[in-house]
Amino acid sequence: MALRGFQFLQRDWKKTKLICELCSQHGSNKWLNHKSYRLLSVSRSHGARPPGAAETLDVSHIPLERTRNFSIIAHIDHGKSTLADRLLEITGTISPGEGNKQVLDRLQVEQERGITVKAQTASLFYTHNGEEYLLNLIDTPGHVDFSYEVSRSLQACQGVVLLVDANKGVQAQTVANFFLAFTSDLAIVSVVNKIDLKNADPDRAIAQMQRLFDCDPDKVCRISAKLGTNVQSVLTAVIEDIPPPSQCRRDEPLRALIFDSWFDRYKGCVPLVAVVDGQLAAGDVIVSSQSGQSYEVREVGLLRPQETPATQLCAGQVGYLHANIRTATEAQVGDTLYLKGQSVTPLAGFRRAKPMVYAGVYPMDQSQVPNLRSAIERLTLNDSSVSVQVESSAALGQGWRLGFLGLLHMDVFTQRLQQEYDSEVVVTSPSVPYKAKIFGAKNIKKYRGDEIEINGPAQFPDVMIVSEFMEPMVMGTIITPDAYFGAVQALVMERRGHQSEATNIDNERIMVRATMPLSEVVVDFYDELKSLTSGYASFDYEDAGYETTNLSKLVILLNGEPVEELSLIVHTSRARSIGRAVCARLAESIPRQMFSVAIQAAVGGKILARADVKALKKDVLAKCYGGDISRKMKLLKRQAEGKRRMKRIANIDIPRETFVKVLKR
Numbered sequence: 174m175a176l177r178g179f180q181f182l183q184r185d186w187k188k189t190k191l192i193c194e195l196c197s198q199h200g201s202n203k204w205l206n207h208k209s210y211r212l213l214s215v216s217r218s219h220g221a222r223p224p225g226a227a228e229t230l231d232v233s234h235i236p237l238e239r240t241r242n243f244s245i246i247a248h249i250d251h252g253k254s255t256l257a258d259r260l261l262e263i264t265g266t267i268s269p270g271e272g273n274k275q276v277l278d279r280l281q282v283e284q285e286r287g288i289t290v291k292a293q294t295a296s297l298f299y300t301h302n303g304e305e306y307l308l309n310l311i312d313t314p315g316h317v318d319f320s321y322e323v324s325r326s327l328q329a330c331q332g333v334v335l336l337v338d339a340n341k342g343v344q345a346q347t348v349a350n351f352f353l354a355f356t357s358d359l360a361i362v363s364v365v366n367k368i369d370l371k372n373a374d375p376d377r378a379i380a381q382m383q384r385l386f387d388c389d390p391d392k393v394c395r396i397s398a399k400l401g402t403n404v405q406s407v408l409t410a411v412i413e414d415i416p417p418p419s420q421c422r423r424d425e426p427l428r429a430l431i432f433d434s435w436f437d438r439y440k441g442c443v444p445l446v447a448v449v450d451g452q453l454a455a456g457d458v459i460v461s462s463q464s465g466q467s468y469e470v471r472e473v474g475l476l477r478p479q480e481t482p483a484t485q486l487c488a489g490q491v492g493y494l495h496a497n498i499r500t501a502t503e504a505q506v507g508d509t510l511y512l513k514g515q516s517v518t519p520l521a522g523f524r525r526a527k528p529m530v531y532a533g534v535y536p537m538d539q540s541q542v543p544n545l546r547s548a549i550e551r552l553t554l555n556d557s558s559v560s561v562q563v564e565s566s567a568a569l570g571q572g573w574r575l576g577f578l579g580l581l582h583m584d585v586f587t588q589r590l591q592q593e594y595d596s597e598v599v600v601t602s603p604s605v606p607y608k609a610k611i612f613g614a615k616n617i618k619k620y621r622g623d624e625i626e627i628n629g630p631a632q633f634p635d636v637m638i639v640s641e642f643m644e645p646m647v648m649g650t651i652i653t654p655d656a657y658f659g660a661v662q663a664l665v666m667e668r669r670g671h672q673s674e675a676t677n678i679d680n681e682r683i684m685v686r687a688t689m690p691l692s693e694v695v696v697d698f699y700d701e702l703k704s705l706t707s708g709y710a711s712f713d714y715e716d717a718g719y720e721t722t723n724l725s726k727l728v729i730l731l732n733g734e735p736v737e738e739l740s741l742i743v744h745t746s747r748a749r750s751i752g753r754a755v756c757a758r759l760a761e762s763i764p765r766q767m768f769s770v771a772i773q774a775a776v777g778g779k780i781l782a783r784a785d786v787k788a789l790k791k792d793v794l795a796k797c798y799g800g801d802i803s804r805k806m807k808l809l810k811r812q813a814e815g816k817r818r819m820k821r822i823a824n825i826d827i828p829r830e831t832f833v834k835v836l837k838r
């Protein structure tokens with residue numbers, strides 16, 4: 174396999190360079206100097222084996238009793254990926270070394286931002302009391318916007334390692350993740366990390382865990398994932414306290430649940446499956462229970478963390494398969510695979526993620542629509558929490574209305590579109606999913622029911638026919654030092670929230686639970702909370718249904734022309750203040766044009782706010798007296814490049830980022 178790849182790369186070096194640029198870290202023009210590591214980099218990032226490492230694993234002899242499937246869960250930055258690195262090292266999956274930093278954070282966006290956005294799996298072999306165990310580890314993201322990755326991963330596990338930072342103690346996402354694991358009936362191994370820090374207080378963190386989660390303080394592992402201190406005790410606890418997947422049956426017909434998948438340009442869709450019953454090997458013909466299509470399996474294997482082929486995958490194990498599945502829509506997460514000719518009951522699959530924010534996503538130019546369509550299809554295969562609907566706009570042309578789990582999720586998704594699929598996009602102002610009850614909807618052709626969902630300003634109905642508007646609410650959990658309790662309460666009230674409880678989790682910190690409108694939370698609540706509490710408070714939220722509200726559509730006009738893409742749905746009491754803020758922000762971010770621009774915010778034809786951008790002719794060559802022509806060309810080229818990144822709306826050039834910026838307070 175590696176040799177074939179090598180010959181191919183030598184024959185077609187242009188393609189090779191392209192691949193490497195996609196991997197970006199290894200992009201280089203110097204083909205001759207780089208051919209060996211180029212092959213390695215292609216291998217690493219696309220999952221194949223490096224040369225010489227191709228050995229087929231046989232894991233069929235490891236019984237269910239010696240198999241453990243577990244996730245590492247924690248608040249953001251408490252050290253999940255660092256612990257995963259140490260576990261990979263201890264089990265010999267990767268060799269110990271300086272270069273092993275967050276090995277499972279393989280996406281470029283993860284490395285750039287230093288956060289995990291995608292759950293990653295690795296199979297480890299570990300000998301305990303003279304017996305070999307197969308441990309399937311899933312490293313999960315910590316940020317609330319990626320909680321769908323956590324809940325999906327937990328379905329493939331029988332237990333979790335719950336990690337708490339010894340310095341910061343229990344945080345809001347720790348509480349949310351604990352309840353996710355607890356309600357899924359999973360065994361919990363409690364671990365306090367970062368005990369090496371100067372101001373670490375593991376006793377305080379353990380006391381908090383005991384108080385909130387009722388865990389046995391003597392069983393909490395105290396570790397430093399960074400230095401490797403006591404990490405072995407985590408592996409022992411995983412083996413002793415997490416049960417094996419005993420509900421799996423190896424002698425039953427095959428049932429394999431797809432719980433992740435990704436697109437490989439050579440191998441097509443690569444599903445990652447949890448084999449629940451039976452076994453799966455190369456040569457088997459499998460059927461998708463969703464599409465009914467059948468495929469011949471070419472290869473099965475384990476992630477270590479690269480793809481490593483195996484003779485077979487047995488019930489209780491987690492691994493990938495290659496079956497020449499060509500289109501991204503064929504291997505959907507939640508699908509059950511079974512052997513052709515056998516009849517089985519499909520597995521329950523996954524609850525679909527409920528989008529928290531919607532935004533229009535459009536190509537920079539309409540000729541890129543087919544590319545963007547295929548990029549969105551391939552990326553949503555790897556991120557199944559994104560919902561997709563086709564939409565079109567007068568100014569931006571054909572595009573898509575995508576549903577995300579939060580603004581960070583939206584940001585990461587659009588960054589991945591650009592980095593992994595070279596698709597640059599314009600994103601319109603995000604909006605939460607509102608609802609409206611319509612008078613006499615039966616008589617209005619375009620409404621099918623009494624209640625409609627409003628996922629963006631373009632869908633906002635005429636207020637005359639609406640009997641009631643409803644907005645999505647969330648139950649927020651805030652953990653804050655008690656010195657900031659008053660400030661936090663004031664912030665919650667300012668954001669139209671109402672506090673339902675406040676619990677002391679120790680002598681210094683309070684956990685506040687409050688119901689708040691999602692629209693008030695989603696944009697910048699966390700930033701504001703962090704700055705109010707000098708970074709000490711943490712925040713997490715969960716869905717809390719809908720409540721009646723009063724909404725208006727704030728229309729933004731540029732030189733008198735309404736711009737749907739910049740319009741917003743707002744709480745009526747906030748229309749004027751948001752209108753003013755949006756006009757001011759637009760005035761700052763719209764570059765001065767050849768003519769003056771009037772920016773207005775209006776509700777139902779009534780102008781509530783206005784700002785102006787004065788006219789200007791930008792002569793980039795103004796300071797270039799005589800001189801070299803290449804210098805002038807460079808300046809003009811830079812100006813043209815800048816213009817390309819703008820979107821022309823109502824004859825006005827608007828920078829791409831403006832659409833999201835208008836929402837910030």
Ligand SMILES: Nc1nc2c(ncn2[C@@H]2O[C@H](COP(=O)(O)OP(=O)(O)OP(=O)(O)O)[C@@H](O)[C@H]2O)c(=O)[nH]1
Nearest residue numbers: 249250251252253254255288289315367397398399
């Ligand atoms: N001093 C010290 N630092 C640690 C330890 N474990 C992790 N860190 C540091 O904490 C930071 C966050 O670590 P990560 O492993 O990325 O945390 P994470 O929980 O995976 O982060 P997300 O996946 O983004 O939620 C990094 O700078 C690590 O080097 C530890 O035991 N001691």
